[in-house]
Amino acid sequence: MCAARIEPRTLKGFRDYLPETMIVREQLIDTARRVFRSYGYAPIDTPAMEYLDILSGKGGEETDKQLYRFQDHGGRWVGLRFDLTVPLARFAAQHIGQLGTPLKRYHIATVWRGENTQRGRYREFMQCDFDIIGTRNIAADIEIALVIHDLLAALGLSEFTIRLNNRQVLNGFLELLGLADRSAAVLRALDKLAKVGRQQVVAEMTQTAGASPQQAEQILSLGEISGDNHQVLAQAAALLRENRQGLAGIEQLQQMILALSAAGVPQQRVRVDLSIARGLDYYTGTVYETYLDELPGIGSVCSGGRYDNLAELFTDLQLPGVGASLGLDRLLAAMEELGKVQKVSATAPVFIAFFDSQRLPDYLRLAATLRAAGIGAEVYPEPKKLGQQLKYADRRGFRVALIIGEDEFRSNRCLIKDLQQAVQHDVSLDPEAQQVIATVSQILSSGRT
RNA sequence: GUGGCUGUAGCUCAAGUGGUUAGAGCACCAGACUGUGGAUCUGGGUGUUGGGGGUUCGAGUCCCCUCAGCCACCCCA
Numbered sequence: 001m002c003a004a005r006i007e008p009r010t011l012k013g014f015r016d017y018l019p020e021t022m023i024v025r026e027q028l029i030d031t032a033r034r035v036f037r038s039y040g041y042a043p044i045d046t047p048a049m050e051y052l053d054i055l056s057g058k059g060g061e062e063t064d065k066q067l068y069r070f071q072d073h074g075g076r077w078v079g080l081r082f083d084l085t086v087p088l089a090r091f092a093a094q095h096i097g098q099l100g101t102p103l104k105r106y107h108i109a110t111v112w113r114g115e116n117t118q119r120g121r122y123r124e125f126m127q128c129d130f131d132i133i134g135t136r137n138i139a140a141d142i143e144i145a146l147v148i149h150d151l152l153a154a155l156g157l158s159e160f161t162i163r164l165n166n167r168q169v170l171n172g173f174l175e176l177l178g179l180a181d182r183s184a185a186v187l188r189a190l191d192k193l194a195k196v197g198r199q200q201v202v203a204e205m206t207q208t209a210g211a212s213p214q215q216a217e218q219i220l221s222l223g224e225i226s227g228d229n230h231q232v233l234a235q236a237a238a239l240l241r242e243n244r245q246g247l248a249g250i251e252q253l254q255q256m257i258l259a260l261s262a263a264g265v266p267q268q269r270v271r272v273d274l275s276i277a278r279g280l281d282y283y284t285g286t287v288y289e290t291y292l293d294e295l296p297g298i299g300s301v302c303s304g305g306r307y308d309n310l311a312e313l314f315t316d317l318q319l320p321g322v323g324a325s326l327g328l329d330r331l332l333a334a335m336e337e338l339g340k341v342q343k344v345s346a347t348a349p350v351f352i353a354f355f356d357s358q359r360l361p362d363y364l365r366l367a368a369t370l371r372a373a374g375i376g377a378e379v380y381p382e383p384k385k386l387g388q389q390l391k392y393a394d395r396r397g398f399r400v401a402l403i404i405g406e407d408e409f410r411s412n413r414c415l416i417k418d419l420q421q422a423v424q425h426d427v428s429l430d431p432e433a434q435q436v437i438a439t440v441s442q443i444l445s446s447g448r449t
Numbered sequence: 450g451u452g453g454c455u456g457u458a459g460c461u462c463a464a465g466u467g468g469u470u471a472g473a474g475c476a477c478c479a480g481a482c483u484g485u486g487g488a489u490c491u492g493g494g495u496g497u498u499g500g501g502g503g504u505u506c507g508a509g510u511c512c513c514c515u516c517a518g519c520c521a522c523c524c525c526a
Contacts, residue, residue, distance in 0.1 A: 007500070012517065064523055065450075083526085115524065116450070126525060188524090278525090299525065327526025355484075390486040396450090405484060419486070 002029065013115075013123025020271060023333075024341045026124075028155060028328055029108055032128045035151045036106040039143065041130050046087040052077040058313070060085045060184070060281040066113040067117055080112040084129040084325065085282075085310065092133050092321075093314030101134025101319075108328075120333040121299045127303075131323025133169020138252050140322050141286040142259045148290055149265050150303050155331070156340060159293040160301075163273040166253050167283050167305070169236060175221050176384070177215050187207035187277035187336045190223050194275065198224070225276035229257045232272045284308040288324050293336055301331045348376030351393035351401040357383040359409060359425055366402070366414075369433045370433075375440060388426075394419055400443050402436065404429065418443050 010016060017025065033043075048151050049072075056064050059082065068080040068089055081087050084107045096103065108128045117123060133142040146160060151159050170190075174183050190206040198220055205216040218239075225235045226258055231251050240246035260270050278287045285306030292301060304324025311319040350370055352363050363379045370377040378398075380389045386403070393401045403415040414429040416439050427435040 007516095009499085011517075061526095066524080111526085112450090113525080116522095118519070118521095121525075125526065177464080301526065324526065328467090330526045331498085386484050387482065387486070392486085394486040401486080403485070407484085417485075422486085424485085446459065 011123070013117040014123075015091070015122065015124070021444070023239070024335075025328070025332060025348060028332065029126075031085055031154050032108065032151060032326060033106070034329075035147065035154050036128075036130050038150075038385055039104070039130075039399055041104045041147075044088075044105070044107055045109060045306050046081070046084075046091050048110065049078050049080055050087060050090070051333075052079045054314075055079040055082060055086055056087070056089050058310075059083065060283065062431060063113075066115045068112045068114050071232060075210070076409040081109075081154060082113055083111055083293075084109060084127050085131070085212075086284070088129070088131060088133075088321075088323075089310040089319075090314055091318050093311045093317070096317065097420065098318060103133040105133070106130040106378040113299075118380065122329055125329040126324040128328055129323060130325075130402060131321050132302075133321040136308065136320045138255050139259075142256050142263075144286075144304065144322050144324050145270070145288060146263055146265065147262055147327075148288060149260075150288065151326060152302065155335075159337075161271050161291050161293060162245065162302075163271050163276050163289045163291065164253060164256060165272065165274055165276045166249035166285055167277070167287060168249030168251075169240070169247050169253070169283055172249060173219070176240065176243045177211075177218055179211055179215055185221070186211055186219065190275055190310075191277040193220070193223050208239055210256040216362055221298065221404060225274055229270070229272045230233075230254075232274065233257075236274055236428070251276045253348040255336065256286070278303065278305060282310050284448055292338070295334050298330060298334045298337075300327075301334060302326045346393075346396040346398045347361050348378045349399040350375055350377040350440060351389075351396075352377055352379045353386060353389045353401060353403050354380040354383045355386060355389075355405045356402060356409065359404070362409065363404070366404075366429075366433055366436070372438070373433075373436065373437045373441075375444070392415075400440055402440075413426060415441070416440060 044320075052067075052069055055067060056079065061081055069077065072078050088105070088107065093105065104358065106129065108126065110126050112124050114123060115121070130144070132143065135383075145164070148162055170187055171180065174180050174186060176236060178214065179186055186205055186209045189201050189209050192204070192254060197212050201220065202213070203358050205211040205219065211219070220241055222236060225232050225239075227235070233254055235309060236245060237250050240250065257272065261267060273289075274288060274414055278289070283305035285308065287305035287449060288303055289300040290302040300323055304322070306322040308320040308321070309318075310321060311317065317413075332341070347383045350367075352367055354360065360379075367377040367379050380392065386405075390401060392441050398419055401417040401419055403417060404413075408429070412429045414427055414433075414434065414436050416425040416427060418424070421443075426440050427439050429436060
């Protein structure tokens with residue numbers, strides 16, 4: 001009587017998250033939230049699915065290809081959100097009157113992209129976006145960089161580099177070269193400089209982007225400028241001659257560099273890189289990319305930029321903005337590879353053995369008392385042998401185990417076992433469990449892992 | 450989306466040119482141990498060899514399709 005089984009499986013690029021992974025993920029999310037809120041950002045959420053015309057045509061041709069699209073049951077063309085920025089544009093156009101500007105929001109949610117998978121590249125993944133809407137002031141651009149910095153630092157990463165550029169520098173230079181109309185293709189080629197080298201960039205610029213060999217060389221002479229940040233900017237300024245747009249971009253980068261350093265961001269973590277452009281079409285000013293120094297191959301873990309007219313397709317209101325997006329799943333993959341995630345599968349620190357089968361109510365009451373005192377506690381769900389229960393507690397990474405059997409109940413005592421130090425305390429057990437709470441708290445605060 | 454590599458137990462890997470009943474370590478489960486975890490000992494294989502089809506007397510092994518993972522391109526978090 002064996003019915004045909006359906007093979008359990010998941011779609012390409014879509015994954016299950018086991019507790020071990022999920023605990024770490026939630027920790028990352030908690031940390032991100034804390035940093036966002038510390039700068040005054042407020043959370044929002046938007047639907048996973050939107051009308052297709054809201055989503056399509058906003059990020060360029062390639063993003064349209066990767067957009068999940070289909071007809072819903074009512075025959076409407078809809079799509080799953082590709083990022084959180086386009087939904088933000090729609091959101092802002094719709095609600096900015098109510099919310100007022102500047103609007104500082106964060107948005108932690110899943111997005112979907114139908115592209116080929118690879119390590120750190122999934123079809124369903126989570127982004128943590130933070131943006132400031134409603135101001136053109138460079139202070140906002142600076143703050144975004146500060147948030148990126150604090151975010152990664154708070155996640156325990158110290159070896160990273162925030163790479164900065166400004167689309168105005170690039171656009172100004174292309175204007176100077178008479179290539180303004182081909183900027184998208186040219187910049188896409190330039191963006192690959194670090195990865196494929198100058199020869200291939202020149203090839204792509206001349207063959208597919210429509211630039212002359214001389215123009216390609218000139219663009220590279222800008223993108224290849226090296227040295228410390230101030231030297232890079234000075235040389236770029238020279239190349240830009242009198243171009244107003246380009247010089248405005250340089251000026252903005254200059255201000256950012258100075259402000260970031262004044263705000264305490266270590267010099268080596270910020271690098272002006274005039275070759276980064278970013279593929280998304282909607283950027284107009286500052287662009288950010290953040291690489292882990294130990295794992296550059298995994299790509300940028302936090303990127304973004306300024307977009308001064310993103311909402312123009314939805315409203316006549318001028319809604320300039322700047323923001324960035326932390327790729328939570330990519331970062332997690334990277335941290336795993338770097339061995340920076342500690343594996344824990346217990347979420348509560350205290351384990352209460354279900355020892356005396358007649359005393360379940362007492363165990364439950366003790367657990368409730370501990371929780372009321374802010375200490376997470378788990379009662380084992382069956383009165384198994386003590387050795388097995390302790391083995392479970394040990395494997396799951398509990399910090400302390402409480403053992404109370406018949407003898408202890410009779411004498412109102414409780415054995416508190418420190419599972420890491422392998423020491424056992426014998427304390428009195430009163431209805432408020434004061435001794436127990438005190439001892440457990442002491443153990444918990446002593447040996448933070 | 451294009452091209453390539455890979456796919457055996459929860460994990461890491463075995464199984465000469467196709468040949469009986471697919472093995473090992475670790476992990477896991479049970480017991481030794483109805484009151485004390487990491488140790489030891491004993492017992493247990495937990496698998497439709499990713500899935501489907503084909504060739505063959507016989508397929509983990511060869512062929513085709515498919516699914517998934519990885520790598521490069523593309524793009525990007």
